[in-house]
Structure formats: structure tokens, C-alpha cells
Amino acid sequence: MTDVQTIIAADIGGTHARLGYIHAFPNRDARTDSMIELKAYTKYRCADYAAISDVLNEFVKSQNIDRIDQAAIACAGYFVDEKLKATNLPWTFSLDEVRATLNTKNVFGLNDYEALAYSTTCLAETDIQSLNSQGVSVPGKARFILGPGTGLGASVLISRGQALTTLTTEAGNAGFAPVTQVEREIQTLLAKKFDFVSIEHLLSGPGLVNIYQALAEIMDQKALLERPSMISRAALDGSSPLAQASLDVFCEVLGSVTANLVLTYGAQGGAYLAGGILPKFKDYLVNSKFMDRYLANASMRTYLEKVPVNLIEHGNLGVVGAARWCLRSSEANT
Incomplete structure (x- = not known):
């Protein structure tokens, strides 16, 4: 089909780079969800590569890709004058470098959670685990992803x-x-330890540490575990009360922050929890006091009860979301 667009979509976080090769069928009535076909998908460890160009080249060669119409590079950070500004990534680069690597002029940059936000419009039921069974999404209302x-x-x-449209935040x-x-x-x-204690200093892998x-x-104990995975594993198997x-x-803390952001953005369309670490202890999260803290604001409890809170698997969703963003952006300019 001559209408088929081929897209390289990348979802790059601080630890992993997820790449997808996508066939897309642009649709003028904006129903692009069913028009995307993920042809190939691979996840790489960022630390194993010196530059983004190395990852892109390996993906293109491994998949024998010979045609790239567009590329969407979603990163944990933001672009200023097409140069990436990020604190948690091992690389710095410009979109011009990506254009040269992929030999295509049509390269777009966006925030990785901007891409994930787009993906929430085309989630399957199997992608979602509800944390608030009372919540019902209000069509047309804002939704946020954390x-x-x-x-x-x-x-x-x-x-x-x-x-x-998306609002990229530094929440x-x-x-x-x-x-x-x-x-x-x-x-x-x-x-x-820090000049300013941010939410991220608690709600992240390093934050758990x-x-x-x-x-x-505080408890006058020895901190024997050094990595987030060790702490979560010891908590799950019951080997460490401190963990x-x-x-x-x-x-x-995640429950409180989720509620605050729902109220801040009026997110009656729903709250979506993603990231690389939550799925590793999702059952623990479900049985924790997350919802107690989420509903702790007595004056706004009724409002919060009505907002669905969903845990989603990160997986290839950022890649799919980046491709959808890319399609909509290119259509808007035609």
C-alpha cells in the first residue's frame, strides 16, 4: 500500500532503550489506534552502548530495515533547540544526529511520558490492573500517567x-x-544529603534505596541491601522487615502523590501508574496502604473515589505511544 508509513519509534529511559519498527496507516478521522502495526520490538540496556546511534544502528541492522519514513524519539527529558536535556540518561544527542543515523529528515523528539500518555488511549483490558475498582473514566477529561x-x-x-494534546511535567x-x-x-x-528533597528522591529506584x-x-539498623531490586525482593520474600x-x-507515598496529581490536573479520565519498577511488586502494591493514602483527603474523598487508578505494564507501550504521537503530529502539519 502506498499509504503505509514506516516509523522507527524509540522509548528511552534511564536504564532501558525500547525500539520498535512500525507500519502505520494515517487516517484523517484520527482513528489511528487500529491503524498501527508493530512489526518488530527490542529492548536494550542503555549502559551497554556508548551512544544512541549505536543502538539505532544495531536495531536497524538486526531487523533488516531498509525504509524509514519517520522517527519518533521519546526520552526521559526534554528537547531544547532539538538537543536533549536530561539528567537520568547516559547519553546526550541532538535530533540532527538521529537524522544522520537513520537517513531521514522526519525525526521528532518528545518526552517518554508524553509517549506513554498517548498509549493510554489504546490499552487492552489485559494491559490494565485496576487499583480503584470504584473509578469510572469520564470521556473527554484529562488523564495523567506517573x-x-x-x-x-x-x-x-x-x-x-x-x-x-499532552502536557509534559516535571512533577x-x-x-x-x-x-x-x-x-x-x-x-x-x-x-x-540533598539541597532540595523532591518527590523523585523517594519515588524512584534510587528513591527506594x-x-x-x-x-x-531511624531504626538504628544496618543498611545491608544496596540496590532497589535487592530491597524489593527482600520485602517480597519476607527476609527483611526493614525492606x-x-x-x-x-x-x-505513591498513594498520596497520585491523589495530589489527580486533584492538580482534574484527571477524571483516570490515573495510570507505569514505570520500570512497579510491575515487579504489583501484588504487594495492591495489598499495601496505597489506596488508604490515595483516599486520605477527607474533603475530596468522593471526587477521588470516582477516578480510576490503573497499573499498566510499561513494555512496548511507550513505543506505540511515540508512533501515535508522530502520526498525529505529521498529520496536523499536512
């Missing part, structure tokens, strides 16, 4: 008729607001 990983990503999707860099006495003590200890180390000091306490704090 994800702890190497950092803390956040974006908002806003509908205007059939048109969609993870907003100040942390403790609720409990333990959280206040954690904040005090983290303030000795920060919580664990602070609780160890369990740390994961409990993590889940409770």
Missing part, C-alpha cells in the same frame, strides 16, 4: 474533541510533602 523508574516521569493527556522534581511522622523523619535525613537507608538510621517497611513507605 511512573517510578530510574527517575519519576509524569505527563498529562488532554482531549479536545478528537484532538489530543517528580516538585517538593516532597511528608504526611506521617516517619516520613517527616525521612525528609529530615534526606535534607542532609533512599527510604531504606533513612529507615535503617518491607521501606516498600510500605514507598507505596504509601
Whole structure:
């Protein structure tokens, strides 16, 4: 078909780069969801490559790709004058470098959570685990997506008729607001380590380590575990009460932050939790006090109860979302 567009879509976080090769069938009535076919998908460890060009070249060669009409590069950061500004990525690059690598002029850059926000419009039921069974999405209302990983990503999707637009946020860099006495003590200890204690300093992989180390000091215990995966694993298998306490704090803080962002953005379309680490302990999250903290604002409890809160698997969703964003952007300019 002459209408088929071929797209390289990349979803690049602090730890992994996810790449997809997509056949897309642009549709003027904006029903692009069913018009995207993911032909190939691969996940790479960023630390294994010196530059984004190395990853792109390996993907193109491994998939024998000989035609690229467009490319969408979604990254944990933002672009200024087509140059990536990011704090949690191992690379710096410009979109011109990507154009040269892929030999195509049509290269777009966007935030990785902007891409994930787009993907929430075409989720299958199997992609979603509900954390708030009372919630019902209100059509046309804003929805937001939040994800702890190497950092803390956040974006908002806003509908205007059939048109969609995203609001890229730096919610993870907003100040942390403790609720409990333990959280206040954690904040005090983290303030000795950081000039400014942000939400990301708790809600991320490194943030879980920060919580664990602070609780160890508060409880006068030794912090024996060094990595987020070690802490979450010890919490899940019950081998470390300190790790369990740390994961409990993590889940409770996540509940408060989710509620605050729902209220801030009027996100009656739903709240979506993604990121690289939540799926690893999703059952623990479901059984934690996440929802208690999410509904803790008594004056807004009725409002919050009506908003669906969903846990989604990151997987290839960022790649699909980046491709959808790319299609809509190119259509808007034609």
C-alpha cells in the first residue's frame, strides 16, 4: 500500500532503550489506534552502548530495515533547540544526529511520558490492573500517567474533541510533602544529603534505596541491601522487615502523590501508574496502604473515589505511544 508509513519509534529511559519498527496507516478521522502495526520490538540496556546511534544502528541492522519514513524519539527529558536535556540518561544527542543515523529528515523528539500518555488511549483490558475498582473514566477529561523508574516521569493527556494534546511535567522534581511522622523523619535525613528533597528522591529506584537507608538510621539498623531490586525482593520474600517497611513507605507515598496529581490536573479520565519498577511488586502494591493514602483527603474523598487508578505494564507501550504521537503530529502539519 502506498499509504503505509514506516516509523522507527524509540522509548528511552534511564536504564532501558525500547525500539520498535512500525507500519502505520494515517487516517484523517484520527482513528489511528487500529491503524498501527508493530512489526518488530527490542529492548536494550542503555549502559551497554556508548551512544544512541549505536543502538539505532544495531536495531536497524538486526531487523533488516531498509525504509524509514519517520522517527519518533521519546526520552526521559526534554528537547531544547532539538538537543536533549536530561539528567537520568547516559547519553546526550541532538535530533540532527538521529537524522544522520537513520537517513531521514522526519525525526521528532518528545518526552517518554508524553509517549506513554498517548498509549493510554489504546490499552487492552489485559494491559490494565485496576487499583480503584470504584473509578469510572469520564470521556473527554484529562488523564495523567506517573511512573517510578530510574527517575519519576509524569505527563498529562488532554482531549479536545478528537484532538489530543499532552502536557509534559516535571512533577517528580516538585517538593516532597511528608504526611506521617516517619516520613517527616525521612525528609529530615534526606535534607542532609540533598539541597532540595523532591518527590523523585523517594519515588524512584534510587528513591527506594533512599527510604531504606533513612529507615535503617531511624531504626538504628544496618543498611545491608544496596540496590532497589535487592530491597524489593527482600520485602517480597519476607527476609527483611526493614525492606518491607521501606516498600510500605514507598507505596504509601505513591498513594498520596497520585491523589495530589489527580486533584492538580482534574484527571477524571483516570490515573495510570507505569514505570520500570512497579510491575515487579504489583501484588504487594495492591495489598499495601496505597489506596488508604490515595483516599486520605477527607474533603475530596468522593471526587477521588470516582477516578480510576490503573497499573499498566510499561513494555512496548511507550513505543506505540511515540508512533501515535508522530502520526498525529505529521498529520496536523499536512
